Amino acid sequence: MREITQLLSDVTGLTSGFIEHLLVTLAVLLGLWLLSNLILSIAFKREQDLRKRYMWRKFTNYIITVTGIILLFNIWFGGLRSVATFFGLLSAGLVLALREPLLNITGWLFIIWKRPFRIGDRIQIGSFAGDVIDIRLFQFSLNEINGWVDADQATGRVVHIPNLKAFTEPQANYNYGFPFIWNEVAVKITFESNWSRAKAILQEIVQRHAENLSESALKQVKNQSQQHLIFYEDFGPTIYIDVVENGIKLTMRYMCSLMRRRKSENAIWEDVLKAFATTEDIHFAYPATRFYKGEEGRSTL
Secondary structure (H helix, E strand, O other): OHHHHHHHHHHHOOOHHHHHHHHHHHHHHHHHHHHHHHHHHHHHHHOOOHHHHHHHHHHHHHHHHHHHHHHHHHHHHOOOOOHHHHHHHHHHHHHHHOHHHHHHHHHHHHHHHHOOOOOOOEEEEOOEEEEEEEEOOOEEEEEEEOOOOOOOOEEEEEEEEEOOHHHHOOEEEOOOOOOOEEEEEEEEEOOOOOHHHHHHHHHHHHHHHOOOOOHHHHHHHHHHHHOOOOOOOOOOOEEEEEEEOOEEEEEEEEEEOHHHHHHHHHHHHHHHHHHHHOOOOOOEOOOOOOEEOOOOOOEEO
16 A cells, blocks of 8 residues: 555655545545445335335435545544544434434424324414324325315325424414314495395304304313413304495304315305395495496496
């Protein structure tokens, strides 16, 4: 080795120490390249799934890269002869390279310990919403709702979300501490309509389709909600009235179970259409332009 080093030093004019470091560096890089190929060759023989092969390749590249950086640093700068120091740097490099998997494991521990959501809960995290169907070491899975589908119904896709998102993304739990949701259905009628009669009709309809709880069930829901500092004074349906640009808006606010939101809206709209069709002094509002004639001050559509 010394003869080769001295010979190359004489030919190139470089110092023998530099040549030695260069040769060791090439040997280390070659060894790491062979080790990487060996690991991937063994892994690819056992795994036929392309996605798992990709993960093996990515994981191996991380490990080989970090190990190579530490070894080369030791070769060129010295002072890292201590085995404890070497493995300390190796551990730090692994933590850096495996940052996301380690954060996912930490996120899993957080989910299991703090219980921001459980299997069966309906949640929204970031831009995804759905029912939690699985919680694993690195990720949790949602049966997706919304997307291109309206009213909180399933799209048919299963979304896998890394556990670290529990730290970085805001989360909404549909049934945390309160097993129902509040839903609203707004109906707009013209200014000329009999709004008081429309309100009475809507009150009767929403009363029919809202969640009707027995006294014992209502007490249980209140106690469960108050444990999480959620306070509701009234669980019954309500009609709110507002004047908007093109008419009078009557909003039905009512309580329903998670899975009945779209069904309840559908049933309410069917009854509203039937009731208003037989009522001559109630008309739906829609965008329109009014024209005023001369001195009469009367408007015509």
